[in-house]
Amino acid sequence: MSSSAALLRRTEASADGRRCPHRHASPPSRAAAVDLDPRTRMLLEQPIAPLILRLALPNATVMTVQILIGLLEVYFVSRTGVDALAGVAPVFPLVSLVVAIAQGAIGGGFVTTVARALGTGRIGDASDYAWYAVVLGVLLGLATSVVMLTLGSQLYGTMGISGNALAIALSYSGIIFAGAIPIWLFNLLMAVVRGTGSLLVPVIVVCSGALILLPLSPALIFGAFGYQGLGPSGGAVAMLVYYAFGTLAYAVYLWGHFGALKPSFRMPTLSLAPMLAILRVGGMSAVVSATTNLTLAIVTAYVAIGGVEALAGYGAGSRLEFLLVPLAYGIGGPVGIIISANLGAGRIDRAVKTSWIGIAMACTLTEAIGLAAAAFPEAWIGLFSQDPAVLQIGAEYLHRVGPFFGFFGLGYVLYCAGQATRRMEASVLAALLRAAIAIAGGYAVVALKADVTWNFIAVAVGMVAFGVFAMPSLIRRAGYE
Numbered sequence: 001m002s003s004s005a006a007l008l009r010r011t012e013a014s015a016d017g018r019r020c021p022h023r024h025a026s027p028p029s030r031a032a033a034v035d036l037d038p039r040t041r042m043l044l045e046q047p048i049a050p051l052i053l054r055l056a057l058p059n060a061t062v063m064t065v066q067i068l069i070g071l072l073e074v075y076f077v078s079r080t081g082v083d084a085l086a087g088v089a090p091v092f093p094l095v096s097l098v099v100a101i102a103q104g105a106i107g108g109g110f111v112t113t114v115a116r117a118l119g120t121g122r123i124g125d126a127s128d129y130a131w132y133a134v135v136l137g138v139l140l141g142l143a144t145s146v147v148m149l150t151l152g153s154q155l156y157g158t159m160g161i162s163g164n165a166l167a168i169a170l171s172y173s174g175i176i177f178a179g180a181i182p183i184w185l186f187n188l189l190m191a192v193v194r195g196t197g198s199l200l201v202p203v204i205v206v207c208s209g210a211l212i213l214l215p216l217s218p219a220l221i222f223g224a225f226g227y228q229g230l231g232p233s234g235g236a237v238a239m240l241v242y243y244a245f246g247t248l249a250y251a252v253y254l255w256g257h258f259g260a261l262k263p264s265f266r267m268p269t270l271s272l273a274p275m276l277a278i279l280r281v282g283g284m285s286a287v288v289s290a291t292t293n294l295t296l297a298i299v300t301a302y303v304a305i306g307g308v309e310a311l312a313g314y315g316a317g318s319r320l321e322f323l324l325v326p327l328a329y330g331i332g333g334p335v336g337i338i339i340s341a342n343l344g345a346g347r348i349d350r351a352v353k354t355s356w357i358g359i360a361m362a363c364t365l366t367e368a369i370g371l372a373a374a375a376f377p378e379a380w381i382g383l384f385s386q387d388p389a390v391l392q393i394g395a396e397y398l399h400r401v402g403p404f405f406g407f408f409g410l411g412y413v414l415y416c417a418g419q420a421t422r423r424m425e426a427s428v429l430a431a432l433l434r435a436a437i438a439i440a441g442g443y444a445v446v447a448l449k450a451d452v453t454w455n456f457i458a459v460a461v462g463m464v465a466f467g468v469f470a471m472p473s474l475i476r477r478a479g480y481e
Contacts, residue, residue, distance in 0.1 A: 037260035039197040040118045043341035048350070048357050052334050056361075058199040060330025062206050067326060069210055070096060073239065076217050077232045084232040087168030090156055093293075095176055095183075095239075098144055100289050102184050104329065106136065106282030107191030108419045111333070112340040113278060114195025114261075116420075119344025123262060129195070130254045130263040132274060133188035141181030148177035168232050175236035182243040189250035196260040197337055205249045209242045216241060277422075284424035288415055291431040295438045295462065296321070299455055302442035306393075306452030313393025314456075316384040320373055320398070321408070324366055328409045331362045332416030339420035348480050355417045355474055362409035370405025373398045393453065400456040407467030414470040421479025430469035434462035 036044070042051065074092065078085045110133055117126035156169045190202050219227070220234030230237060254263055296318060303314040335358030342351040373380055381394035415427040441458020444450075473479070 036121055037118065037123070037196070039260055040121075040341060043115065043197050043338050044119065044345055044347060044350075048338065048354050049361070051338065052331060052354075052358060052361060055197070055199050055334030055337065056330045058203045059194075059333045060326055062199070062202045063326035063329055065203075065206050065210055066099070069213060069242075072214070073217060073235050076221050077235050080221065080232055083164045084168055087161065087165040088172050088232055088235070090161060091169055091173045091176065094148070094173075097290075097293070098180065098183060099187060101282070101286045102140070102187035103191065105285035105289055106140070106278065107187050107194075108285050108336065108416070109278035109281035110188060110191035111195040112281070112336050112420045112422075113274075114192055115197070115337045115340035116344035118196060118260060119341035119347075121345075123260065126195075127261040127263040128268050128270070129274075130189070130192050130261060131267050132270060132278070133192050134185065134267075135270060136275060136278070137185035137188045138181055141184040144180035144184070145177055148173060148180070152177070171233045172236045175233055176239060179240040179243070182240060182247050185247045186243045186250070189247060189254065192261070193250060193253060193259065194333070195337065195340075197341070198259050199334070201250075201253055201259070205246050208249075209246050212245065213238055213242045281419055281422055281424060284428050285415070285419060287428050288424075288431040291435045292325075295435045295459075298435065298438045298442060299459055302445060302455050303452050305446065309387065309389035310393050310452050312385060312387070313381065313390040313395075314397055316381045316390065317377075317394040317397035317401070319384070320369070320380055321401075321405075324369070324405060324408050325412075327365060327369075328362050328412035329416070331358055331365070331409075332413040334358075335413055336416040336420040339417055343420065343480065348477075351420075352474075352477055352480050355413070358413045358417070359410055359474075362413045363406040364409075366409030367403075367406030370398075370402035372402075373405075374402030377402075396453045397456050397459075400453070401460045401463065404460045404463045407463045410467035411463075411470060414467070414474060417474065418470065418479075423473055423479035426470035426473040426478075430466045433469055434466040437462035437465060 070092065074085075074088070077088050110129060114126050114129050117129070152173045153166075153170060156166055156173070161169050190205070193201050217235055217238040218224075219229070220238050221229050221231060222234075223229030253259060254261055255265060299318075300311070300314065304311045335354055338354045339351045342348075342354065377395035377398040378391055380398065381391050384394075385391065411427070411430055414430075415424075418424045418427045438455075438458055441461070442455050445452065445454045445458075
């Protein structure tokens with residue numbers, strides 16, 4: 001059956017400015033089906049595995065570069081002294097959390113909704129989501145600024161920051177969170193662009209921004225050409241410049257009609273239902289992201305009981321788990337886009353097939369990394385320390401957890417598929433179960449006065465639970481029919 005016939009036979013309405021997202025739209029005209037944007041047709045017709053690989057590379061590149069930007073900022077700030085590093089240390093995780101929610105959680109809602117709307121051939125409806133991104137970006141940015149500027153001092157004080165370090169934390173935090181609107185707009189507009197299947201544009205914007213940030217950040221921190229630097233706060237200013245120019249680039253791309261979407265220059269009439277639908281997907285996605293970080297924090301706290309060497313060894317080993325996120329999302333993100341477009345077009349079997357192929361690819365990649373790490377742990381741990389105790393603890397972690405990395409890839413792709421089908425319940429419960437296992441396992445280790453490395457068993461079991469618990473939803477094809 002041709003894609004045009006499929007589009008004419010069955011469509012599903014996406015959330016838009018005029019309809020509730022759960023109501024069915026009338027089928028698009030034959031012209032709408034025939035005149036699909038080439039990128040949308042690509043999502044509906046090209047062989048699935050090569051298509052995922054084609055989209056995965058730029059998607060993973062964006063994730064990796066953004067992680068490197070954060071690490072680069074830490075490096076520049078650390079050159080100004082210990083107080084500066086201690087002051088910005090509690091701010092960076094909060095900024096990263098906002099970016100993660102904006103990009104992967106709320107942004108994930110935009111990606112899948114735009115892709116689904118394009119799958120129906122309704123370009124006008126899909127284009128309206130650029131305006132929804134602007135409205136939500138401004139509202140959520142304002143909310144972020146108000147919360148952090150109001151509670152920042154109390155929050156950092158509670159975290160044990162004091163003296164000059166606290167003054168630096170408040171200065172850096174005040175600047176970066178005062179500019180929360182461009183952070184949200186950057187990530188939400190990028191999500192709208194990604195929803196069209198155009199993943200090369202974000203690569204260009206992010207990498208170009210990184211090239212600007214590379215000289216700008218140290219210039220604003222340390223000074224240059226006779227200009228006296230701002231100290232650590234200069235890094236916050238540089239980051240806001242990066243987000244502001246990136247936001248402008250996405251706006252030019254979207255409202256300049258350089259891609260599949262053709263948003264109007266005048267804001268259309270928007271309704272509450274589509275916003276709530278996106279926030280529902282985004283909110284549940286945020287729970288998954290938060291519990292992933294929470295699990296790592298819980299295990300870190302328990303392992304710290306074993307001393308500095310144990311903490312350092314676990315820290316070195318778990319860094320490899322952090323790298324699984326951009327790799328798994330590199331595959332999972334495109335899988336969600338392809339599923340959404342095909343569900344919108346009524347191509348249910350292709351959407352289900354995409355899920356299974358994506359799972360196989362992500363599991364293979366993450367499991368290969370885990371098995372290699374378990375077989376040669378010193379090759380990874382040795383990058384961080386040559387201390388024999390650290391090497392031993394780190395090797396224990398990779399021996400016990402590495403063989404189960406494939407379940408992380410499984411769970412992450414199921415999470416992305418859940419965003420596409422709007423059935424996030426199983427992934428949320430899987431993430432919560434993983435955190436609960438980490439808490440219960442750590443408590444048992446402490447209560448039984450066992451070696452701290454037994455915490456790693458709980459990590460492995462939790463990883464299996466994260467992957468397996470959401471599988472029944474796919475097997476039942478929940479959200480696909």
